[in-house]
């Protein structure tokens with residue numbers, strides 16, 4: 001029996017393969033520094049994470065993390081491939097049985113089903129904006145791209161988390177993904193607020209960056225017959241070419257407000273400030 005085979009059968013090696021995937025990149029790096037066996041396990045976990053963000057949960061294709069800025073195999077800690085992220089694919093939803101409400105702009109109705117991420121996408125490192133979601137194939141106008149999956153939390157919890165996220169973001173190196181949706185009555189009165197936090201659990205939608213020009217995706221609120229809580233789904237708002245970044249508008253920027261992050265969308269109408277939730 002070779003040395004490698006012996007090591008792969010040791011209880012430490014087997015336990016490490018079960019436990020280490022739950023660690024954050026920095027925790028994994030710390031463990032990797034303790035011995036050669038754990039270093040090998042950490043390397044293989046990092047490599048697997050970089051090859052498929054969905055951990056093989058999107059059946060149609062893997063969703064790779066790509067870093068064109070410093071290409072090559074990902075070093076242990078260089079850019080965190082969302083090690084701690086809990087991936088949750090969307091459940092299939094029938095559009096024929098759903099009420100579809102444009103948010104914020106109206107589009108035509110479609111028939112069909114929404115579910116897994118079926119268009120090929122990839123997660124690309126964009127430097128100061130962090131990671132971004134890109135098309136890895138041509139996407140036609142109106143085509144379903146993905147649902148915004150995440151933890152559905154109370155408004156009280158959303159306020160608590162947003163305050164924590166704002167503090168972490170102001171120090172840099174942290175990207176939150178807390179989406180607040182408000183449904184309004186025709187009178188304009190808000191009737192339902194839903195908070196979806198995809199910061200630590202969700203799907204590829206949490207990598208979609210903001211663009212002040214509205215981007216190339218439209219977000220729609222979809223409610224299946226009998227469901228109280230709506231779901232937020234992204235559709236292409238125009239034809240999108242392979243390798244284009246997928247973006248949408250996060251909302252209205254609170255220009256001049258304290259703690260607002262600079263916007264780097266690069267569009268000609270950029271307001272210079274990232275919209276943030278005024279909880």
Ligand SMILES: C[S@@+](CC[C@H](N)C(=O)[O-])C[C@H]1O[C@@H](n2cnc3c(N)ncnc32)[C@H](O)[C@@H]1O
Pocket residue numbers: 128129130131132169174175176177178205206207208209210211261262263264265274
């Ligand atoms: C939903 S996440 C998007 C994915 C994120 N870039 C990442 O690396 O995880 C939202 C965060 O991305 C960053 N971001 C998104 N759009 C941006 C933009 N136009 N300019 C600068 N930062 C942006 C901000 O840090 C924001 O809080």
